[in-house]
Amino acid sequence: MTDTAFQAWMGDVQARMEAVLARLLPAAHVAPTRLHEAMRYAALGAGKRVRPLLAFAAGEVTRAEAPRLEIAAAAVELIHAYSLVHDDLPCMDNDVLRRGKPTVHVEYDEPTALLVGDALQTLAFQLVAEHRLADEPREQLEMVKLLALAAGSRGMAGGQSIDLEATGKQLALPELELMHIHKTGALIRAAVLIGAACGHPLGAHQQAGLDRYAKSVGLAFQVVDDLLDYEGNTATLGKTAGKDSKQGKPTYVSAVGVAGTRELAEELRREAHAALAGVGERGARLASLADFVVLRKF
Protein backbone atom coordinates (compact mmCIF):
# COMPACT_ATOMS: atom_id res chain seq x y z
CA MET A 1 0.00 0.00 0.00
CA THR A 2 1.35 3.44 -0.90
CA ASP A 3 2.05 5.90 1.84
CA THR A 4 -0.43 8.37 0.41
CA ALA A 5 -3.25 5.84 0.23
CA PHE A 6 -2.54 4.76 3.79
CA GLN A 7 -2.45 8.37 5.03
CA ALA A 8 -5.76 9.05 3.32
CA TRP A 9 -7.30 5.96 4.91
CA MET A 10 -6.06 7.02 8.34
CA GLY A 11 -7.48 10.50 7.89
CA ASP A 12 -10.77 9.00 6.80
CA VAL A 13 -11.06 6.70 9.83
CA GLN A 14 -10.05 9.49 12.19
CA ALA A 15 -12.65 11.89 10.78
CA ARG A 16 -15.26 9.16 10.81
CA MET A 17 -14.51 8.37 14.46
CA GLU A 18 -14.85 12.00 15.43
CA ALA A 19 -18.31 12.05 13.87
CA VAL A 20 -19.26 8.68 15.37
CA LEU A 21 -18.18 9.65 18.87
CA ALA A 22 -19.93 13.01 18.55
CA ARG A 23 -23.12 11.12 17.70
CA LEU A 24 -22.79 8.44 20.38
CA LEU A 25 -21.84 10.66 23.31
CA PRO A 26 -24.78 12.24 25.13
CA ALA A 27 -25.49 15.72 23.75
CA ALA A 28 -24.14 18.61 25.79
CA HIS A 29 -27.63 20.06 26.25
CA VAL A 30 -28.97 16.86 27.82
CA ALA A 31 -29.02 16.91 31.64
CA PRO A 32 -26.74 16.67 33.54
CA THR A 33 -25.26 19.17 31.12
CA ARG A 34 -21.98 19.84 32.85
CA LEU A 35 -21.10 16.15 32.97
CA HIS A 36 -22.12 15.57 29.37
CA GLU A 37 -20.22 18.62 28.17
CA ALA A 38 -17.12 17.42 30.03
CA MET A 39 -17.49 13.89 28.63
CA ARG A 40 -17.51 15.34 25.12
CA TYR A 41 -14.54 17.55 25.96
CA ALA A 42 -12.61 14.47 27.10
CA ALA A 43 -13.43 12.21 24.17
CA LEU A 44 -13.70 14.52 21.15
CA GLY A 45 -11.09 16.47 19.19
CA ALA A 46 -7.53 15.45 18.39
CA GLY A 47 -6.34 12.02 19.48
CA LYS A 48 -4.50 9.72 17.10
CA ARG A 49 -7.31 7.16 17.40
CA VAL A 50 -4.78 4.34 17.24
CA ARG A 51 -7.22 1.83 18.73
CA PRO A 52 -10.04 2.66 16.29
CA LEU A 53 -7.55 2.46 13.40
CA LEU A 54 -6.53 -0.99 14.58
CA ALA A 55 -10.14 -2.07 14.96
CA PHE A 56 -10.98 -0.91 11.42
CA ALA A 57 -7.87 -2.53 9.97
CA ALA A 58 -8.64 -5.80 11.77
CA GLY A 59 -12.18 -5.57 10.46
CA GLU A 60 -10.80 -5.60 6.92
CA VAL A 61 -9.31 -8.99 7.62
CA THR A 62 -12.73 -10.42 8.47
CA ARG A 63 -14.74 -8.25 6.05
CA ALA A 64 -16.66 -6.60 8.86
CA GLU A 65 -19.24 -3.95 8.02
CA ALA A 66 -18.37 -0.33 8.78
CA PRO A 67 -21.40 0.43 11.01
CA ARG A 68 -20.39 -2.38 13.35
CA LEU A 69 -16.76 -1.32 13.35
CA GLU A 70 -17.73 2.22 14.22
CA ILE A 71 -19.44 1.10 17.42
CA ALA A 72 -16.76 -1.41 18.38
CA ALA A 73 -14.01 1.15 17.78
CA ALA A 74 -15.91 3.82 19.71
CA ALA A 75 -16.32 1.51 22.71
CA VAL A 76 -12.60 0.77 22.85
CA GLU A 77 -11.74 4.44 22.36
CA LEU A 78 -14.08 5.45 25.21
CA ILE A 79 -12.30 3.04 27.55
CA HIS A 80 -9.03 4.63 26.46
CA ALA A 81 -10.43 8.15 26.93
CA TYR A 82 -11.70 7.30 30.43
CA SER A 83 -8.27 5.98 31.40
CA LEU A 84 -6.58 9.19 30.23
CA VAL A 85 -8.94 11.37 32.27
CA HIS A 86 -8.32 9.35 35.43
CA ASP A 87 -4.55 9.05 34.80
CA ASP A 88 -4.27 12.81 34.53
CA LEU A 89 -5.92 13.43 37.92
CA PRO A 90 -3.82 15.11 40.62
CA CYS A 91 -3.65 11.90 42.70
CA MET A 92 -2.22 10.02 39.68
CA ASP A 93 0.04 11.77 37.14
CA ASN A 94 -1.24 15.24 37.98
CA ASP A 95 -1.00 16.34 34.38
CA VAL A 96 -2.36 19.59 33.00
CA LEU A 97 -2.08 19.01 29.26
CA ARG A 98 -3.58 16.30 27.07
CA ARG A 99 -4.05 16.24 23.32
CA GLY A 100 -2.92 19.85 23.30
CA LYS A 101 -5.71 20.99 25.64
CA PRO A 102 -5.99 21.49 29.39
CA THR A 103 -6.84 18.18 31.06
CA VAL A 104 -10.44 17.62 32.19
CA HIS A 105 -9.86 18.38 35.88
CA VAL A 106 -8.10 21.63 34.89
CA GLU A 107 -10.79 22.71 32.40
CA TYR A 108 -13.65 21.62 34.70
CA ASP A 109 -12.82 20.39 38.18
CA GLU A 110 -11.58 17.28 39.90
CA PRO A 111 -14.90 15.69 40.93
CA THR A 112 -16.25 16.24 37.42
CA ALA A 113 -13.16 14.59 35.92
CA LEU A 114 -13.68 11.62 38.22
CA LEU A 115 -17.29 11.25 37.08
CA VAL A 116 -16.36 11.81 33.43
CA GLY A 117 -13.99 8.84 33.56
CA ASP A 118 -16.55 6.71 35.36
CA ALA A 119 -19.31 7.53 32.90
CA LEU A 120 -17.13 7.10 29.79
CA GLN A 121 -16.30 3.60 30.94
CA THR A 122 -19.97 2.80 31.47
CA LEU A 123 -20.88 4.19 28.06
CA ALA A 124 -18.35 1.88 26.40
CA PHE A 125 -20.15 -1.17 27.78
CA GLN A 126 -23.53 0.29 26.95
CA LEU A 127 -22.52 0.68 23.30
CA VAL A 128 -21.34 -2.91 22.94
CA ALA A 129 -24.59 -4.11 24.50
CA GLU A 130 -27.10 -1.97 22.64
CA HIS A 131 -25.92 -2.08 19.04
CA ARG A 132 -25.80 -5.14 16.85
CA LEU A 133 -22.12 -5.99 16.40
CA ALA A 134 -22.19 -9.67 15.61
CA ASP A 135 -24.50 -12.14 13.89
CA GLU A 136 -25.13 -13.96 17.15
CA PRO A 137 -25.86 -12.25 20.52
CA ARG A 138 -23.64 -14.93 22.07
CA GLU A 139 -20.67 -13.58 20.11
CA GLN A 140 -21.53 -10.09 21.23
CA LEU A 141 -21.50 -11.12 24.89
CA GLU A 142 -17.99 -12.41 24.17
CA MET A 143 -17.07 -8.90 23.00
CA VAL A 144 -18.35 -7.39 26.27
CA LYS A 145 -16.27 -9.91 28.16
CA LEU A 146 -13.18 -9.28 26.02
CA LEU A 147 -13.48 -5.54 26.59
CA ALA A 148 -13.98 -6.00 30.33
CA LEU A 149 -11.00 -8.32 30.67
CA ALA A 150 -8.83 -5.86 28.74
CA ALA A 151 -9.94 -2.87 30.82
CA GLY A 152 -10.12 -4.38 34.30
CA SER A 153 -7.82 -5.36 37.12
CA ARG A 154 -6.08 -8.01 35.06
CA GLY A 155 -5.77 -5.65 32.13
CA MET A 156 -5.42 -1.90 31.84
CA ALA A 157 -6.39 -0.93 35.42
CA GLY A 158 -4.07 -3.65 36.69
CA GLY A 159 -1.25 -2.19 34.60
CA GLN A 160 -1.86 1.20 36.21
CA SER A 161 -1.60 -0.41 39.61
CA ILE A 162 1.70 -2.12 38.70
CA ASP A 163 2.88 1.26 37.41
CA LEU A 164 2.04 2.92 40.75
CA GLU A 165 4.05 0.37 42.64
CA ALA A 166 6.97 0.60 40.22
CA THR A 167 7.39 4.37 40.46
CA GLY A 168 10.80 5.19 41.85
CA LYS A 169 12.12 1.72 41.06
CA GLN A 170 14.24 0.51 38.18
CA LEU A 171 12.54 -2.47 36.61
CA ALA A 172 14.25 -5.15 34.59
CA LEU A 173 13.02 -5.67 31.05
CA PRO A 174 10.66 -8.61 31.80
CA GLU A 175 8.94 -6.68 34.62
CA LEU A 176 8.67 -3.60 32.46
CA GLU A 177 7.12 -5.71 29.74
CA LEU A 178 4.62 -7.24 32.15
CA MET A 179 3.55 -3.76 33.25
CA HIS A 180 3.03 -2.53 29.70
CA ILE A 181 1.33 -5.67 28.46
CA HIS A 182 -1.33 -4.80 31.01
CA LYS A 183 -1.30 -1.03 30.92
CA THR A 184 -1.36 -0.44 27.15
CA GLY A 185 -1.14 -3.82 25.47
CA ALA A 186 -4.39 -5.33 26.74
CA LEU A 187 -6.65 -2.64 25.30
CA ILE A 188 -4.77 -2.46 22.00
CA ARG A 189 -5.13 -6.22 21.70
CA ALA A 190 -8.84 -5.86 22.45
CA ALA A 191 -9.18 -3.25 19.69
CA VAL A 192 -7.78 -5.72 17.15
CA LEU A 193 -9.76 -8.73 18.38
CA ILE A 194 -13.07 -6.91 18.79
CA GLY A 195 -12.67 -5.26 15.39
CA ALA A 196 -12.06 -8.67 13.82
CA ALA A 197 -14.99 -10.17 15.74
CA CYS A 198 -17.35 -7.76 13.96
CA GLY A 199 -16.83 -9.74 10.76
CA HIS A 200 -16.64 -13.37 9.62
CA PRO A 201 -14.98 -15.86 11.97
CA LEU A 202 -11.34 -16.67 11.25
CA GLY A 203 -9.74 -20.07 11.31
CA ALA A 204 -7.75 -20.93 14.43
CA HIS A 205 -4.41 -20.35 12.72
CA GLN A 206 -5.33 -16.90 11.42
CA GLN A 207 -6.92 -15.93 14.74
CA ALA A 208 -3.72 -16.90 16.54
CA GLY A 209 -1.68 -14.83 14.07
CA LEU A 210 -3.93 -11.84 14.62
CA ASP A 211 -3.52 -12.19 18.36
CA ARG A 212 0.28 -12.38 18.05
CA TYR A 213 0.17 -9.28 15.84
CA ALA A 214 -1.95 -7.42 18.40
CA LYS A 215 0.40 -8.27 21.25
CA SER A 216 3.47 -7.12 19.31
CA VAL A 217 1.88 -3.86 18.23
CA GLY A 218 0.55 -3.21 21.75
CA LEU A 219 4.00 -3.51 23.23
CA ALA A 220 5.64 -1.61 20.37
CA PHE A 221 3.28 1.26 21.00
CA GLN A 222 4.50 1.66 24.56
CA VAL A 223 8.16 1.19 23.66
CA VAL A 224 7.89 4.00 21.13
CA ASP A 225 5.92 6.10 23.63
CA ASP A 226 8.86 5.88 26.01
CA LEU A 227 11.24 6.96 23.24
CA LEU A 228 9.04 9.90 22.29
CA ASP A 229 8.61 10.93 25.90
CA TYR A 230 12.39 10.90 26.23
CA GLU A 231 13.15 12.73 23.00
CA GLY A 232 9.99 14.64 22.41
CA ASN A 233 8.87 18.13 23.00
CA THR A 234 5.55 19.05 24.53
CA ALA A 235 4.19 20.86 21.48
CA THR A 236 4.54 17.86 19.15
CA LEU A 237 3.28 15.37 21.71
CA GLY A 238 0.28 17.41 22.81
CA LYS A 239 1.04 16.24 26.32
CA THR A 240 3.78 17.01 28.78
CA ALA A 241 7.08 15.58 27.51
CA GLY A 242 9.70 13.99 29.71
CA LYS A 243 7.26 13.45 32.52
CA ASP A 244 7.90 9.74 32.95
CA SER A 245 11.53 10.10 33.94
CA LYS A 246 10.69 13.20 35.98
CA GLN A 247 8.12 11.20 37.93
CA GLY A 248 10.64 8.43 38.52
CA LYS A 249 8.75 5.96 36.36
CA PRO A 250 10.73 3.08 34.93
CA THR A 251 10.91 3.31 31.13
CA TYR A 252 12.44 1.32 28.32
CA VAL A 253 14.95 4.11 27.83
CA SER A 254 16.10 3.87 31.43
CA ALA A 255 16.14 0.06 31.23
CA VAL A 256 17.99 -0.52 27.94
CA GLY A 257 19.05 2.92 26.68
CA VAL A 258 17.94 4.83 23.60
CA ALA A 259 19.61 2.55 21.07
CA GLY A 260 18.32 -0.56 22.83
CA THR A 261 14.79 0.85 22.89
CA ARG A 262 14.92 1.62 19.16
CA GLU A 263 16.14 -1.88 18.46
CA LEU A 264 13.34 -3.35 20.53
CA ALA A 265 10.74 -1.31 18.66
CA GLU A 266 12.15 -2.57 15.35
CA GLU A 267 12.08 -6.14 16.57
CA LEU A 268 8.43 -5.82 17.60
CA ARG A 269 7.59 -4.32 14.22
CA ARG A 270 9.19 -7.33 12.51
CA GLU A 271 7.26 -9.67 14.79
CA ALA A 272 4.00 -7.89 13.97
CA HIS A 273 4.63 -8.29 10.24
CA ALA A 274 5.60 -11.93 10.65
CA ALA A 275 2.45 -12.65 12.63
CA LEU A 276 0.36 -11.46 9.69
CA ALA A 277 1.92 -13.97 7.31
CA GLY A 278 -1.06 -16.34 7.46
CA VAL A 279 -3.64 -13.58 7.13
CA GLY A 280 -2.86 -12.72 3.52
CA GLU A 281 -3.72 -9.65 1.46
CA ARG A 282 -6.41 -8.45 3.83
CA GLY A 283 -3.79 -7.83 6.50
CA ALA A 284 -2.10 -5.04 4.49
CA ARG A 285 -3.53 -2.21 6.55
CA LEU A 286 -2.60 -3.89 9.80
CA ALA A 287 0.95 -4.17 8.48
CA SER A 288 1.02 -0.47 7.60
CA LEU A 289 -0.35 0.34 11.05
CA ALA A 290 2.49 -1.57 12.69
CA ASP A 291 4.87 0.64 10.71
CA PHE A 292 2.95 3.75 11.69
CA VAL A 293 2.98 2.83 15.39
CA VAL A 294 6.74 2.32 15.37
CA LEU A 295 7.76 5.16 13.05
CA ARG A 296 5.40 7.88 14.33
CA LYS A 297 6.87 11.09 15.67
CA PHE A 298 4.04 12.00 18.08
Add this chain to the structure above:
Amino acid sequence: MTDTAFQAWMGDVQARMEAVLARLLPAAHVAPTRLHEAMRYAALGAGKRVRPLLAFAAGEVTRAEAPRLEIAAAAVELIHAYSLVHDDLPCMDNDVLRRGKPTVHVEYDEPTALLVGDALQTLAFQLVAEHRLADEPREQLEMVKLLALAAGSRGMAGGQSIDLEATGKQLALPELELMHIHKTGALIRAAVLIGAACGHPLGAHQQAGLDRYAKSVGLAFQVVDDLLDYEGNTATLGKTAGKDSKQGKPTYVSAVGVAGTRELAEELRREAHAALAGVGERGARLASLADFVVLRKF
Protein backbone atom coordinates in the same frame (compact mmCIF):
# COMPACT_ATOMS: atom_id res chain seq x y z
CA MET B 1 -44.43 -13.36 56.20
CA THR B 2 -43.33 -13.37 59.85
CA ASP B 3 -40.65 -11.00 60.92
CA THR B 4 -38.44 -13.85 62.03
CA ALA B 5 -38.70 -15.69 58.74
CA PHE B 6 -37.91 -12.49 56.87
CA GLN B 7 -34.94 -11.74 59.10
CA ALA B 8 -33.62 -15.25 58.55
CA TRP B 9 -34.00 -14.89 54.80
CA MET B 10 -32.16 -11.57 54.85
CA GLY B 11 -29.33 -13.06 56.88
CA ASP B 12 -29.16 -15.95 54.46
CA VAL B 13 -28.92 -13.73 51.37
CA GLN B 14 -26.38 -11.48 53.04
CA ALA B 15 -24.14 -14.40 54.02
CA ARG B 16 -24.53 -15.91 50.58
CA MET B 17 -23.54 -12.64 48.92
CA GLU B 18 -20.45 -12.37 51.04
CA ALA B 19 -19.39 -15.83 49.89
CA VAL B 20 -20.33 -15.13 46.27
CA LEU B 21 -18.41 -11.85 46.14
CA ALA B 22 -15.42 -13.46 47.86
CA ARG B 23 -15.44 -16.08 45.12
CA LEU B 24 -15.98 -13.69 42.20
CA LEU B 25 -13.47 -11.01 43.17
CA PRO B 26 -9.89 -11.72 42.07
CA ALA B 27 -7.93 -13.43 44.85
CA ALA B 28 -5.68 -11.16 46.91
CA HIS B 29 -2.62 -13.22 45.96
CA VAL B 30 -3.18 -12.74 42.24
CA ALA B 31 -1.11 -9.92 40.70
CA PRO B 32 -1.50 -6.97 40.94
CA THR B 33 -1.90 -7.97 44.57
CA ARG B 34 -2.30 -4.53 46.10
CA LEU B 35 -5.14 -3.64 43.75
CA HIS B 36 -6.89 -6.96 44.25
CA GLU B 37 -6.51 -6.78 48.00
CA ALA B 38 -7.99 -3.28 47.99
CA MET B 39 -10.87 -4.35 45.71
CA ARG B 40 -11.74 -7.07 48.21
CA TYR B 41 -11.42 -4.61 51.09
CA ALA B 42 -13.89 -2.31 49.35
CA ALA B 43 -16.49 -4.91 48.41
CA LEU B 44 -16.40 -7.48 51.22
CA GLY B 45 -17.53 -7.33 54.85
CA ALA B 46 -20.53 -5.53 56.31
CA GLY B 47 -22.86 -3.73 53.89
CA LYS B 48 -26.62 -4.13 54.12
CA ARG B 49 -26.65 -5.62 50.61
CA VAL B 50 -29.94 -3.89 49.90
CA ARG B 51 -29.53 -4.24 46.13
CA PRO B 52 -28.76 -7.98 46.26
CA LEU B 53 -31.73 -8.46 48.60
CA LEU B 54 -33.94 -6.71 46.08
CA ALA B 55 -32.52 -8.75 43.21
CA PHE B 56 -33.17 -12.02 45.07
CA ALA B 57 -36.67 -10.96 46.11
CA ALA B 58 -37.47 -9.91 42.53
CA GLY B 59 -36.11 -13.25 41.36
CA GLU B 60 -38.73 -14.98 43.50
CA VAL B 61 -41.42 -13.27 41.48
CA THR B 62 -40.09 -14.82 38.26
CA ARG B 63 -38.85 -18.09 39.80
CA ALA B 64 -35.25 -17.34 38.88
CA GLU B 65 -32.57 -19.84 39.84
CA ALA B 66 -30.24 -18.93 42.69
CA PRO B 67 -26.95 -19.30 40.76
CA ARG B 68 -28.13 -16.72 38.24
CA LEU B 69 -29.36 -14.37 40.95
CA GLU B 70 -26.03 -14.58 42.73
CA ILE B 71 -24.18 -13.25 39.69
CA ALA B 72 -26.77 -10.61 38.84
CA ALA B 73 -26.85 -9.40 42.44
CA ALA B 74 -23.06 -9.37 42.64
CA ALA B 75 -22.80 -7.26 39.49
CA VAL B 76 -25.20 -4.64 40.84
CA GLU B 77 -23.49 -4.66 44.22
CA LEU B 78 -20.08 -4.14 42.59
CA ILE B 79 -21.39 -1.07 40.78
CA HIS B 80 -22.64 0.18 44.14
CA ALA B 81 -19.32 -0.60 45.83
CA TYR B 82 -17.37 1.22 43.11
CA SER B 83 -19.56 4.30 43.54
CA LEU B 84 -18.96 4.35 47.30
CA VAL B 85 -15.18 4.18 46.86
CA HIS B 86 -15.19 7.08 44.39
CA ASP B 87 -17.73 9.11 46.42
CA ASP B 88 -15.53 8.86 49.48
CA LEU B 89 -12.46 10.27 47.69
CA PRO B 90 -11.03 13.58 48.94
CA CYS B 91 -12.17 15.44 45.81
CA MET B 92 -15.75 14.25 46.38
CA ASP B 93 -17.14 13.73 49.91
CA ASN B 94 -13.71 13.30 51.49
CA ASP B 95 -15.00 10.71 53.91
CA VAL B 96 -12.85 8.58 56.17
CA LEU B 97 -15.34 6.01 57.42
CA ARG B 98 -17.50 3.53 55.51
CA ARG B 99 -19.26 0.40 56.74
CA GLY B 100 -17.46 0.92 60.04
CA LYS B 101 -14.00 0.76 58.44
CA PRO B 102 -11.56 3.36 57.13
CA THR B 103 -12.42 4.25 53.54
CA VAL B 104 -10.27 2.75 50.76
CA HIS B 105 -8.15 5.84 50.15
CA VAL B 106 -7.45 6.06 53.90
CA GLU B 107 -6.61 2.37 54.30
CA TYR B 108 -4.61 2.26 51.05
CA ASP B 109 -4.02 5.48 49.15
CA GLU B 110 -5.86 7.77 46.77
CA PRO B 111 -4.60 6.44 43.42
CA THR B 112 -5.34 2.88 44.56
CA ALA B 113 -8.86 3.91 45.56
CA LEU B 114 -9.36 5.46 42.13
CA LEU B 115 -8.27 2.24 40.41
CA VAL B 116 -10.32 0.09 42.81
CA GLY B 117 -13.48 1.94 41.78
CA ASP B 118 -12.57 1.73 38.11
CA ALA B 119 -11.85 -1.99 38.27
CA LEU B 120 -14.93 -2.84 40.35
CA GLN B 121 -17.10 -1.22 37.71
CA THR B 122 -15.38 -3.22 34.97
CA LEU B 123 -15.77 -6.45 36.92
CA ALA B 124 -19.52 -5.87 37.19
CA PHE B 125 -19.86 -5.85 33.40
CA GLN B 126 -17.52 -8.79 33.06
CA LEU B 127 -19.73 -10.87 35.35
CA VAL B 128 -22.91 -10.15 33.44
CA ALA B 129 -21.16 -11.06 30.19
CA GLU B 130 -19.37 -14.24 31.24
CA HIS B 131 -21.98 -16.15 33.25
CA ARG B 132 -25.21 -17.50 31.92
CA LEU B 133 -27.97 -15.36 33.40
CA ALA B 134 -30.79 -15.78 30.92
CA ASP B 135 -32.10 -18.44 28.57
CA GLU B 136 -31.26 -16.31 25.56
CA PRO B 137 -27.95 -14.39 25.08
CA ARG B 138 -30.09 -11.59 23.62
CA GLU B 139 -31.82 -11.16 26.99
CA GLN B 140 -28.47 -11.12 28.68
CA LEU B 141 -27.24 -8.31 26.44
CA GLU B 142 -30.35 -6.45 27.60
CA MET B 143 -29.12 -6.91 31.19
CA VAL B 144 -25.73 -5.41 30.32
CA LYS B 145 -27.53 -2.47 28.75
CA LEU B 146 -29.87 -2.06 31.73
CA LEU B 147 -26.94 -2.06 34.13
CA ALA B 148 -25.01 0.44 32.00
CA LEU B 149 -27.95 2.81 31.71
CA ALA B 150 -28.49 2.64 35.47
CA ALA B 151 -24.83 3.28 36.28
CA GLY B 152 -23.91 5.85 33.65
CA SER B 153 -24.29 9.54 32.97
CA ARG B 154 -28.06 9.31 32.75
CA GLY B 155 -28.21 7.19 35.87
CA MET B 156 -26.04 6.98 38.97
CA ALA B 157 -23.02 8.95 37.73
CA GLY B 158 -25.39 11.60 36.41
CA GLY B 159 -27.02 11.81 39.83
CA GLN B 160 -23.61 12.41 41.37
CA SER B 161 -23.03 15.22 38.93
CA ILE B 162 -26.40 16.82 39.76
CA ASP B 163 -25.46 16.41 43.43
CA LEU B 164 -22.17 18.27 42.88
CA GLU B 165 -23.92 21.18 41.26
CA ALA B 166 -26.60 21.27 43.96
CA THR B 167 -24.20 21.50 46.89
CA GLY B 168 -24.73 24.74 48.75
CA LYS B 169 -28.15 25.24 47.16
CA GLN B 170 -31.60 24.57 48.55
CA LEU B 171 -33.50 22.46 46.06
CA ALA B 172 -37.26 22.25 45.79
CA LEU B 173 -38.81 18.81 46.19
CA PRO B 174 -39.09 17.99 42.46
CA GLU B 175 -35.43 18.84 41.84
CA LEU B 176 -34.37 16.85 44.88
CA GLU B 177 -36.38 13.93 43.60
CA LEU B 178 -34.78 14.15 40.16
CA MET B 179 -31.34 14.06 41.75
CA HIS B 180 -32.11 10.99 43.84
CA ILE B 181 -33.95 9.13 41.09
CA HIS B 182 -30.60 9.22 39.29
CA LYS B 183 -28.17 8.93 42.17
CA THR B 184 -29.72 6.06 44.10
CA GLY B 185 -32.96 5.15 42.38
CA ALA B 186 -31.57 4.06 39.03
CA LEU B 187 -29.33 1.32 40.42
CA ILE B 188 -31.97 0.09 42.89
CA ARG B 189 -34.41 -0.15 40.01
CA ALA B 190 -31.79 -2.07 38.02
CA ALA B 191 -31.35 -4.51 40.93
CA VAL B 192 -35.05 -5.33 40.84
CA LEU B 193 -35.35 -5.54 37.05
CA ILE B 194 -32.16 -7.54 36.50
CA GLY B 195 -33.08 -9.91 39.33
CA ALA B 196 -36.48 -10.47 37.73
CA ALA B 197 -34.89 -10.87 34.29
CA CYS B 198 -32.98 -13.92 35.56
CA GLY B 199 -36.25 -15.85 35.68
CA HIS B 200 -39.36 -16.37 33.52
CA PRO B 201 -40.65 -13.36 31.59
CA LEU B 202 -43.52 -11.45 33.20
CA GLY B 203 -46.61 -10.12 31.48
CA ALA B 204 -46.60 -6.44 30.62
CA HIS B 205 -48.89 -5.55 33.53
CA GLN B 206 -46.79 -7.34 36.13
CA GLN B 207 -43.57 -5.96 34.67
CA ALA B 208 -44.95 -2.43 34.90
CA GLY B 209 -45.96 -3.06 38.52
CA LEU B 210 -42.50 -4.31 39.34
CA ASP B 211 -40.98 -1.23 37.76
CA ARG B 212 -43.30 1.06 39.77
CA TYR B 213 -42.34 -0.85 42.92
CA ALA B 214 -38.64 -0.44 42.14
CA LYS B 215 -38.96 3.28 41.60
CA SER B 216 -40.85 3.80 44.87
CA VAL B 217 -38.40 1.75 46.89
CA GLY B 218 -35.42 3.46 45.25
CA LEU B 219 -36.68 6.87 46.24
CA ALA B 220 -37.81 5.70 49.69
CA PHE B 221 -34.31 4.42 50.33
CA GLN B 222 -32.83 7.88 49.82
CA VAL B 223 -35.56 9.66 51.76
CA VAL B 224 -34.88 7.41 54.75
CA ASP B 225 -31.13 7.84 54.26
CA ASP B 226 -31.57 11.58 54.68
CA LEU B 227 -33.59 11.03 57.89
CA LEU B 228 -30.96 8.68 59.29
CA ASP B 229 -28.16 11.03 58.36
CA TYR B 230 -30.00 13.79 60.20
CA GLU B 231 -30.90 11.76 63.29
CA GLY B 232 -28.24 9.10 63.30
CA ASN B 233 -25.02 8.64 65.07
CA THR B 234 -21.86 7.53 63.39
CA ALA B 235 -21.54 4.22 65.27
CA THR B 236 -24.93 2.90 64.14
CA LEU B 237 -24.59 4.12 60.58
CA GLY B 238 -21.04 2.81 60.09
CA LYS B 239 -20.37 6.02 58.17
CA THR B 240 -20.04 9.63 59.17
CA ALA B 241 -23.41 10.95 60.37
CA GLY B 242 -24.70 14.44 59.67
CA LYS B 243 -22.27 14.93 56.82
CA ASP B 244 -24.85 15.91 54.21
CA SER B 245 -26.02 19.02 56.00
CA LYS B 246 -22.45 19.82 57.04
CA GLN B 247 -21.39 19.68 53.39
CA GLY B 248 -24.26 21.95 52.44
CA LYS B 249 -26.03 19.24 50.46
CA PRO B 250 -29.74 19.65 49.94
CA THR B 251 -31.69 16.91 51.75
CA TYR B 252 -35.32 15.96 52.22
CA VAL B 253 -35.05 17.08 55.83
CA SER B 254 -33.91 20.54 54.78
CA ALA B 255 -36.57 20.66 52.06
CA VAL B 256 -39.68 19.46 53.93
CA GLY B 257 -38.61 19.01 57.57
CA VAL B 258 -38.38 15.85 59.66
CA ALA B 259 -42.11 15.20 59.87
CA GLY B 260 -42.57 15.85 56.16
CA THR B 261 -39.72 13.49 55.32
CA ARG B 262 -41.22 10.74 57.48
CA GLU B 263 -44.57 11.22 55.81
CA LEU B 264 -42.97 11.01 52.37
CA ALA B 265 -41.21 7.77 53.29
CA GLU B 266 -44.53 6.30 54.44
CA GLU B 267 -46.22 7.39 51.25
CA LEU B 268 -43.53 5.73 49.14
CA ARG B 269 -43.87 2.57 51.21
CA ARG B 270 -47.61 2.50 50.50
CA GLU B 271 -46.93 3.08 46.80
CA ALA B 272 -44.45 0.22 46.74
CA HIS B 273 -47.01 -2.13 48.30
CA ALA B 274 -49.73 -0.97 45.92
CA ALA B 275 -47.48 -1.52 42.91
CA LEU B 276 -47.12 -5.17 43.90
CA ALA B 277 -50.87 -5.77 43.81
CA GLY B 278 -50.76 -7.49 40.42
CA VAL B 279 -47.73 -9.60 41.25
CA GLY B 280 -49.49 -11.83 43.78
CA GLU B 281 -48.07 -14.14 46.46
CA ARG B 282 -44.60 -14.22 44.97
CA GLY B 283 -44.17 -10.55 45.71
CA ALA B 284 -44.28 -11.09 49.50
CA ARG B 285 -40.58 -10.66 50.04
CA LEU B 286 -40.47 -7.51 47.94
CA ALA B 287 -43.26 -6.13 50.14
CA SER B 288 -41.30 -6.97 53.28
CA LEU B 289 -38.22 -5.35 51.78
CA ALA B 290 -40.13 -2.12 51.18
CA ASP B 291 -40.98 -2.16 54.89
CA PHE B 292 -37.38 -2.90 55.79
CA VAL B 293 -36.05 -0.06 53.63
CA VAL B 294 -38.41 2.45 55.24
CA LEU B 295 -38.30 1.21 58.84
CA ARG B 296 -34.57 0.45 59.12
CA LYS B 297 -32.49 2.22 61.72
CA PHE B 298 -29.12 2.08 59.94
